[in-house]
Structures are given as C-alpha cells and as structure tokens.
Amino acid sequence: MADITLNRLAKVYPGGVRALSDLDLTVRDGEFFALLGPSGCGKSTLLRTLAGLEEATGGSVHIAGQDVTALPPGDRDIAMVFQDYALFPHMTVHENIAYPLKIKKVGKGERAAKARETAEELGLGHLGERRPGQLSGGQQQRAALARAMACHPRVFLFDEPLSNLDARMRLEARTFLKKLQRELGVTTVFVTHDQAEALAMADRVAVMESGALRQVGTPTEVFRRPASTFVASFIGSTPMNLLDGELVAGGGAVRVSGRELPVPDGARAHLKEGDEVVYGVRPEYLRWSERAVDAALSGTVSVVENLGSAHLVTLECDGGLGVQVVVPEEHEPAVGARGWAVPREDRALLYRDGELVGATPAEVPA
Amino acid sequence: MAATTSSAETATRTGEQSPDGHGGEPERDAAGLGRRRAAAFVAPALVLIALFLVLPAVWTLYLGATDYRLTGIPAIDPAFVGLDNVTKALGDDDFLHSLWLTLLFVLGSAVIGQAGLGFALAWWMRERTGWLKTTLEALVMLAWILPSSVVAFLWIAFLDRDGGTLNTLLHTPGAAWLLDHPMLSIIVYNIWRGSAFSMMLYSAALGNVPASHLETARLAGASGWQQLRDVVFPRIRGHVLTNLLLISLWTFNDFTPFLITAGGPNGATETLPVHIYKTALGSGELGYGAALSFLMLLINLVVAVVYLRLLGQKNKARRSGKRKTAARGSGGPTDQDAAPAAPHAEAPAAKEETA
Numbered sequence: 177m178a179d180i181t182l183n184r185l186a187k188v189y190p191g192g193v194r195a196l197s198d199l200d201l202t203v204r205d206g207e208f209f210a211l212l213g214p215s216g217c218g219k220s221t222l223l224r225t226l227a228g229l230e231e232a233t234g235g236s237v238h239i240a241g242q243d244v245t246a247l248p249p250g251d252r253d254i255a256m257v258f259q260d261y262a263l264f265p266h267m268t269v270h271e272n273i274a275y276p277l278k279i280k281k282v283g284k285g286e287r288a289a290k291a292r293e294t295a296e297e298l299g300l301g302h303l304g305e306r307r308p309g310q311l312s313g314g315q316q317q318r319a320a321l322a323r324a325m326a327c328h329p330r331v332f333l334f335d336e337p338l339s340n341l342d343a344r345m346r347l348e349a350r351t352f353l354k355k356l357q358r359e360l361g362v363t364t365v366f367v368t369h370d371q372a373e374a375l376a377m378a379d380r381v382a383v384m385e386s387g388a389l390r391q392v393g394t395p396t397e398v399f400r401r402p403a404s405t406f407v408a409s410f411i412g413s414t415p416m417n418l419l420d421g422e423l424v425a426g427g428g429a430v431r432v433s434g435r436e437l438p439v440p441d442g443a444r445a446h447l448k449e450g451d452e453v454v455y456g457v458r459p460e461y462l463r464w465s466e467r468a469v470d471a472a473l474s475g476t477v478s479v480v481e482n483l484g485s486a487h488l489v490t491l492e493c494d495g496g497l498g499v500q501v502v503v504p505e506e507h508e509p510a511v512g513a514r515g516w517a518v519p520r521e522d523r524a525l526l527y528r529d530g531e532l533v534g535a536t537p538a539e540v541p542a
Numbered sequence: 543m544a545a546t547t548s549s550a551e552t553a554t555r556t557g558e559q560s561p562d563g564h565g566g567e568p569e570r571d572a573a574g575l576g577r578r579r580a581a582a583f584v585a586p587a588l589v590l591i592a593l594f595l596v597l598p599a600v601w602t603l604y605l606g607a608t609d610y611r612l613t614g615i616p617a618i619d620p621a622f623v624g625l626d627n628v629t630k631a632l633g634d635d636d637f638l639h640s641l642w643l644t645l646l647f648v649l650g651s652a653v654i655g656q657a658g659l660g661f662a663l664a665w666w667m668r669e670r671t672g673w674l675k676t677t678l679e680a681l682v683m684l685a686w687i688l689p690s691s692v693v694a695f696l697w698i699a700f701l702d703r704d705g706g707t708l709n710t711l712l713h714t715p716g717a718a719w720l721l722d723h724p725m726l727s728i729i730v731y732n733i734w735r736g737s738a739f740s741m742m743l744y745s746a747a748l749g750n751v752p753a754s755h756l757e758t759a760r761l762a763g764a765s766g767w768q769q770l771r772d773v774v775f776p777r778i779r780g781h782v783l784t785n786l787l788l789i790s791l792w793t794f795n796d797f798t799p800f801l802i803t804a805g806g807p808n809g810a811t812e813t814l815p816v817h818i819y820k821t822a823l824g825s826g827e828l829g830y831g832a833a834l835s836f837l838m839l840l841i842n843l844v845v846a847v848v849y850l851r852l853l854g855q856k857n858k859a860r861r862s863g864k865r866k867t868a869a870r871g872s873g874g875p876t877d878q879d880a881a882p883a884a885p886h887a888e889a890p891a892a893k894e895e896t897a
C-alpha cells in the first residue's frame with residue numbers, strides 16, 4: 177500500500193512566488209495519476225515537493241500513511257524520471273541502472289544481476305555496456321525508467337519524460353509506459369502539459385492552474401464534464417466551443433447568437449430566467465446538417481481543416497460567433513456554404529461565472 | 543586507435559562543409575583562405591613570438607652552456623663549458639633544497655590549498671545568493687587582483703612580530719611568524735592570494751552539472767560526498783585538470799614570496815625562481831643561473847605534458863557526451879547516422895577509462 181495524501185500542501189519560493197496553494201489530494205495505491213496544466217502552473221513544483229527536492233512551506237505529505245514531509249528525498253523510497261533523463265554520462269547503462277542499488281549498499285553481484293535483469297525487461301539487454309551518449313532518445317528514456325525501476329520504490333514520479341521524444345516515439349512510449357505501470361502496480365504521478373497524453377495514460381487526472389487544482393477525475397469525467405471553462409478550454413485536442421448565451425423566459429432554453437438551444441438536464445434546476453451563461457459543447461458533439469434544423473446553430477462555413485478521418489469546420493454564425501464542428505469524412509461542406517450545427521443534448525454544458533452549472537461535489541475540488 | 547579517431551574527425555569535417563559546396567577544395571581549412579594567405583596572417587604573430595619567446599629561450603640555453611658572469615674575466619670572454627653547469631646543479635645541495643621547497647610550495651599552496659579552498663568556496667556558493675556570498679566573492683577577488691607589491695607589504699604588516707595584525711588578533715605578541723614558520727607563512731599567503739581563480743573556474747564548471755543529475759543521486763539516497771564523487775567530479779574532471787595545470791605552473795614560477803621573505807630566513811623560503819634570481823643576479827653567476835633556468839623550463843614542460851596527457855584521455859571519453867546532445871536534438875534519421883560511427887570512436891576511450 178503506497179497511497180499519497182497531500183494535506184493543505186503549500187509551497188512559496190524564496191522570491192515570494194506562490195507555486196502551490198493549500199492543495200488537498202489523494203493518489204490511490206497503484207494508481208497512474210497525471211498532473212496536467214499549462215506552463216508555470218506548479219506541476220513540477222508539486223512533484224518535486226512530493227520527492228522532497230523542495231521543502232513544503234505548509235501542509236503535509238503522507239506516503240502509505242507515513243508523514244514524510246520532513247524526510248530527506250533519499251529516505252522517501254521514491255524514484256523519479258526527469259525530462260532530460262539525468263543519466264550519468266560517465267557510466268554505462270548497467271552502471272546507471274545499478275547506481276541507486278550501489279548507494280543502498282546492495283552487493284556487487286546482486287546489483288549487476290538486477291541491472292541486467294531490468295535492462296532485459298525494458299529491451300535494453302544488448303545495450304548494457306554502452307554509455308548514455310551512444311543511445312537514441314527512446315533508449316535513453318528506457319534506461320532512465322530502468323534505473324527508476326531497479327530499486328523497487330513505493331512511488332514513481334515522472335516529470336514530462338516523453339517530451340524529448342519525437343511524435344511517433346512518444347506514442348510508442350506512451351503505450352509502453354502505461355503497460356509497464358499496470359504490470360508493476362506502483363503508484364505513479366506523471367506530470368505533463370499535453371492533455372492528450374494525460375487522457376490516454378492516466379487512471380485519474382488533476383488539472384492545475386496557478387498553483388491550485390481545478391478538477392480531479394477520470395479522463396472520461398474530465399473530458400465530458402469539465403468543471404470550469406478553464407478546464408474545458410484546456411482539455412481536448414480541439415478546444416470546446418464556449419458560447420455566450422442567456423436564459424430565455426421559462427428557463428427551458430438558452431439563446432445563443434439568436435438561436436434557442438435546449439438547456440441540459442442537470443443544469444435546469446439551478447438556473448432562472450435572464451441568467452447569463454456560457455454554452456459549452458465540444459466540436460465532436462455537434463452534428464452537422466446541410467438543411468435547416470430547429471434548436472441548432474446556423475451560419476456559413478469559413479474554414480475547413482482536414483483532420484484525416486474527419487474535418488474540422490469553422491462555422492461563422494449570424495452574430496459573428498465562430499463555432500467549430502467535427503464533420504465526418506464524405507460530408508465535408510464547401511467554404512461559404514450554409515450549415516447547421518446541432519448540439520448533442522446530453523453532452524452540452526452550461527457555465528455560469530466560469531463554473532459548471534449543476535456540477536456534483538465530486539467534480540469540484542475543495 | 544589513431545586511425546579510428548582521425549576517421550571520426552574527417553567524418554565530422556566533411557559533414558560541416560558539404561552545405562557550402564566547399565567540400566571539393568584541396569586545402570581544407572575552415573576559413574577557405576588557402577595556405578599562403580593563412581601563413582601571411584599568422585606571420586607577424588610568429589615573428590613576435592620568435593623574437594621575444596623563442597630567441598631568449600635559445601639564448602638561455604646557450605648561456606647555460608658557458609661560464610658567463612656579471613664580473614671578472616668571464617664577463618668579457620665567457621668560455622664554453624658544455625653540460626658542466628647542469629651536472630653541477632644536480633649535485634648542488636642548495637639547488638636541490640630549493641627544488642624541494644618549490645615542490646612543497648606548489649603542493650601545499652596550489653594543488654591542495656588553492657584548488658581545495660577554491661572548490662569549497664564554489665560548492666558553497668553554488669545555490670546561495672545574498673550579501674554573504676557577494677561579500678565573500680568580492681574579498682576573494684580582491685586578494686587576486688591587488689598588485690603583488692601591495693599585497694606583499696600587506697602581509698609583512700599582517701605577520702609583523704611587533705604589532706602585526708595577526709598577533710593582535712591571536713593575542714600572541716612577539717610571535718615571529720616569518721622566522722618560525724616561514725614556509726607555512728608563504729603557503730598560507732599564496733592560498734589566500736590565488737584561490738579566486740580556482741573558485742571562479744570551479745563555479746563555472748559546477749554550473750555545467752545538471753541539477754537533475756544531483757537530484758537523481760539525492761533521491762537514491764546519496765550523501766553529499768557520494769554526490770561529489772559519483773556525479774560532480776566525473777563531470778568536471780577536465781576543469782579540475784586544467785585548473786591544476788594552470789595554478790601549478792603559476793605557483794611554480796611565482797616570485798612574490800621573495801617580496802615577503804627575500805628567500806630567508808637562511809634560505810628557508812628560497813623557492814626555485816628566488817634561487818635563480820639570487821644565483822644569477824645576486825652572485826653574478828649568469829651562466830650557471832641560465833642553466834638553472836633551463837632546468838626549470840624543463841620541469842615546467844614535464845608538468846604540463848603530464849596534465850595535458852591526462853586531459854587528452856578525458857576529452858576522448860567526453861565525446862560520447864557531445865554526441866548525445868547532437869542525437870537528441872534531431873529525430874530518428876540522425877540517430878541512425880551517428881550509430882555506426884559511435885562504437886568505433888567510443889570503444890578505445892571506454893577501455894582506457896576502465897584500465
């Protein structure tokens with residue numbers, strides 16, 4: 177059992193930068209947990225505070241029930257993989273992998289055997305005698321992983337370990353890493369600023385913004401029901417359409433750009449006539465129609481982008497509002513054509529003051 | 543081994559040149575000047591070097607083989623004595639004693655003192671900011687940039703038997719430091735004087751050690767000493783050797799102790815430069831002094847060659863690091879390009895390191 181519990185964890189850097197403000201978070205045992213957020217939001221700081229490389233200025237960190245807030249990094253039983261892999265250039269791959277064991281005073285023979293075994297497991301068997309400089313980026317990444325694995329830590333911390341790989345290698349490494357984590361069952365916290373990576377790999381995702389958690393949930397939850405417009409615009413490879421609207425008389429519909437769209441079920445009870453809201457719907461959840469439809473946004477096609485198996489169409493609505501719609505192949509409209517975008521009712525969301533209307537308590541971190 | 547290195551070098555050179563289309567030219571210099579024009583450019587500098595460095599050295603060599611003196615008959619008509627001066631020196635207790643003192647001086651004040659204190663300062667200042675660091679840095683630098691004559695006077699005043707600053711501080715009135723501990727005095731003086739250079743060089747070197755490497759070691763549980771041994775020193779070995787080479791040679795040839803102790807008391811601080819000065823100009827034995835100078839030059843050369851050889855091994859081992867960054871910068875194809883070259887260039891270096 178190695179769950180991680182953060183209790184009002186805070187970090188203020190000496191210069192006065194407040195990088196973490198009173199975070200509460202629990203990472204479950206064996207979970208693959210992703211920390212996601214824009215640059216400078218404090219992801220690395222959180223990870224480094226977990227590792228003990230930065231001292232918390234408030235709150236506590238518990239690993240497996242043990243308070244480690246004041247423990248030095250070496251006593252926390254944690255392994256970390258850095259963005260630059262931090263392989264020692266003067267040691268061979270085997271020596272690198274065995275290094276933490278050497279520090280832990282494991283005997284020479286046992287150490288070498290363990291290093292060889294781990295290297296073998298990660299497909300580095302034939303590269304053991306090479307130096308890091310003689311490895312490709314992907315091999316270096318696996319060597320760094322092997323070093324983290326070899327000493328069987330309670331927790332893995334990864335700080336953007338895939339960002340030095342090219343696009344194809346990154347996809348491969350993603351699958352590989354996820355599988356490996358599943359097999360090892362070690363609690364893992366993974367930092368990334370790539371939302372696709374977080375959604376693809378993690379069991380749960382935490383979205384951070386300026387030192388605070390904005391939402392914690394499974395990738396599906398975070399993708400389907402972003403708790404705020406910030407999360408909504410951050411998650412998803414094509415950003416969610418966020419359209420200003422107003423509740424019409426009776427509270428049964430939202431007027432967006434002169435059209436009336438139905439109010440999503442969960443939100444109805446929380447709204448009253450005249451409320452100013454933001455109507456959120458992902459391009460994937462808008463159905464394209466060439467014929468006039470009620471309860472749909474309408475406009476003219478201004479841009480068509482090819483996504484491969486589909487097209488991303490930008491519809492310029494009558495009020496000048498731009499709406500993006502994913503249109504399946506073969507139905508691709510011509511630029512300048514008129515079109516209607518019908519929201520999928522169960523996927524549309526309403527935001528008031530930037531927060532999701534009708535969110536359950538679980539969706540909004542305290 | 544030479545063959546493999548050169549092949550690797552040609553590979554990089556052609557790689558650099560091909561984009562400009564200069565690859566086919568017979569003379570392969572970086573600027574494309576051609577041999578004649580290149581020679582014309584360096585000629586003035588070569589003339590100056592010949593005039594002011596090579597010629598005096600050769601002249602010293604010649605003088606060293608004569609019995610030339612400041613006064614007397616040999617001053618007018620020096621006789622050629624061959625290697626007599628050198629054989630005399632090797633049997634001369636004064637010379638051997640001063641050689642021993644010089645060795646003590648170099649080891650104590652440069653190799654151990656300046657390098658050690660400089661590294662300690664650099665390591666301590668690594669992640670610190672604020673007034674303490676700034677002040678300390680300024681003080682260390684000040685000791686380095688003050689003129690020798692000023693510094694010598696300061697130290698004489700500092701160590702003075704009656705009313706010297708040190709005696710006042712330690713409440714030891716009348717302790718004659720320069721008489722009772724002459725070598726120790728000039729060693730401590732030279733540590734104080736020269737640590738700034740080592741500090742700056744090591745500061746720059748430590749800046750090259752990636753924080754993530756040290757942190758990886760810390761996460762593994764490495765102590766401060768283990769971090770130094772396993773992460774820092776292998777990384778800055780080249781800087782350490784360069785630093786040791788420079789400060790050894792500088793200290794070896796340093797004449798400033800003379801300004802403090804004048805070689806005394808009774809020759810107790812007569813390091814080689816001081817000994818030569820006293821022999822050649824004090825006693826007027828110019829020929830013998832020149833021979834001693836030549837011996838000193840030889841020792842300098844030997845020291846330099848030893849360090850440079852160590853440095854050479856280090857550079858070979860480091861190529862792997864260079865290639866690593868190159869490979870990471872671009873994508874897959876470059877990796878494959880670099881792969882065949884790597885094992886050839888790397889294998890010998892790896893062997894040397896383990897040996």
Ligand SMILES: Nc1ncnc2c1ncn2[C@@H]1O[C@H](COP(=O)(O)OP(=O)(O)OP(=O)(O)O)[C@@H](O)[C@H]1O
Binds near residue numbers: 189193214216217
């Ligand atoms: N050593 C430091 N001293 C002072 N401020 C720092 C320090 N390290 C980070 N910060 C600040 O703390 C904030 C969070 O930084 P952090 O490195 O955690 O961001 P991040 O989310 O990892 O960003 P990125 O995705 O770019 O890596 C930033 O505003 C940064 O400027």
Ligand SMILES: [Mg+2]
Binds near residue numbers: 219221
């Ligand atoms: Mg970061």
